[in-house]
Amino acid sequence: MRVMPASEFSLQREVEYGTPEQNESVQRIIEEVRRDGDAALRKFAQQFDGVKIEELRVTQEEIEAAYAQVDESFLTALREAAVNIRRFHEKQMRNSWMDLQADGSILGQAIRPLRRVGLYVPGGKAAYPSSVLMNAIPAQVAGVPEIVMVTPPATAGLEGINPHILVAAAEAGVREIYRVGGAQAVAALAYGTESIPAADKIVGPGNIYVALAKRSVFGAVDIDSIAGPSEIVVLADETADAAYVAADLLSQAEHDEMASAILVTPSRELAEAVRLEVDRQLSELPRRDIAAQSIRDYGAILTVDSLTEGVGVVNRLAPEHLEIIVREPFDYLSRIENAGAIFLGPYSSEPVGDYFAGPNHVLPTNGTARFSSPLNVDDFLKKSSVIYYSKEALLRDGENIITLARHEGLDAHARAIEIRLKKEGDQRG
Known part of the structure; x- marks a missing residue:
């Protein structure tokens, strides 16, 4: 793992624009799904997944059968995690409000859930039932009446969908599940087919094809984000345990060859100890090849002169996950401007947030923590402004409204107010 001064480091982020060939392929898939509907979904399942599908929708019997295929310990852990996730997100829920003015006018905001949300669950290098909970539960807390899940038809080989994913969906209250993945699944959720009604989000x-498809259909439907490779930054001083730090760096490196894992520290002794510990722990990992490439290409140990300088480095990196393992971690919390999730102290290991604590693990990547937030209940709500103007208020403010409208050259806007002022003036006369 590279050790270098922070001033010499530049993280070359991979922006998910895709190659021209990938973009062309995605556009072709989307247009074919829009034109041919279910037939296109079955064709692409055969072409890309090697599976011939008759029934796109997963049956209730399949969902129930999945429970018999998972360990009781998994089910217990999943249910406890779901309780924590639900409890955390319930605190985010907002209410509609109305503000009665002295003149009788009412201004307010009506908050309503989206009608239908589509949840994409990948089936590539690993299955992630935890992500099912993290995406579905906030939508459920928001009151979304229709939550639908799509996932590739061969996440458990040719036998079908991974039972852990089906159980997680059922525990999160998702009963409408379709065995379709890739760009074609995104197109189905955006535009609808004979079997799959279109979603609002x-x-x-x-993978890259899903990301490009989501970007392409944005506007016809809302999306959460274009997710990039996973990231972790650990800000640590001499009090940190090198084994803990190395383990947490590797916890993200094993996700993907393009994941980034970075330590920022003023302690040269810790830097060297972590470098050695990463090498030692790497040899024990089942996913060592993935983690090793991630560490080699995107991992680094950055030395700084002080924790204050380290905070500046963190804010420039704007990481998805940030761990602060220093003597007094809360002293530095208010100084962090850019991070998706902040883990304080030696026992708040990043997997605590990934799986169990309750805050959402769907976080901004690629430096977008500068302006983005974790997935939350607000992502599944829409807000409408409410305006009830009294006669008194319109007579008082009408001329100002007319002035602004005419200044913009919008005479019909001005006349819509003038006609009311004239009529009310005539009635008074």
Whole structure:
């Protein structure tokens, strides 16, 4: 793992624009799904997944059968995690409000859930039932009446969908599940087919084709984000345990060859100890090849002169996950401007947030923590402004409204107010 001064480091982020060939392929898939509907979905399942599909929708019997295929310990852990996730997100819920003015006018905001949300669950290098909970539960808390899940038809080989994913969906209250993945699944959620009604929003991660498809259909449907490779930054001083730090760096490196894992520290002793510990722990990992490439290409140990300088480095990196393992971690919390999730202290290991604590693990990547937030209940709500103007208020403010409208050259706007002022003036006369 590279050790270098922070001033010499530049993280070359991979922006998910895709190659011309990938973009062309995605556009072709989307247009074919729009034109041919279910037939296109079955064709692409055969072409890309090697599976011949008759029934797109997963049956209730399949969901129930999945429970018999998972361990009781998994089910217990999943249910406890779901309780924590639900409890956290319930605190985010907002209410509609109305403000009665002295003149009788009412101004307010009506908050309503989206009608239908599509959850994409990948089926590539690993299955992530935790992501099912993290995407579905906030939507459910928001009151979304229709939550639908799509996932590739061969996440458990040719036998079908991974039972852990089906159980997680059922535990999160998702009963409408379709065995379709890739760009074709995104197109189905955006535009609808004979079997899959269109959704209002698509959430959930996927490969480059899913990311490009989500970007392409945005506007016809809302999306959560274009997710990039996973990231972790650890800000640590001499009090940190090198084994803990190395383990947490590797916890993200094993996700993907393009994941980034970075330590920022003023302690040269810790830097060297972590470098050695990463090498030692790497040899024990089942996914060592993936993690090793991530560490080699995107991992680094950055030395700084002080924790204050380290905070500046963190804010420039704007990481998805940030761990602060220093003597007094809360002293530095207010100084962090850019981070998707902040883990304080030696026992708040990043997997605590990934799986169990309750805050959402769907976080901004590629430096977008500068302006983006974790997935939350607000992502599944829409807001309408409410305006009830009294006669008194319109007579008082009418001329100002007319002045602004005419200044913009919008005479019909001005006349809509003038006609009311004239009529009310005539009636008074």
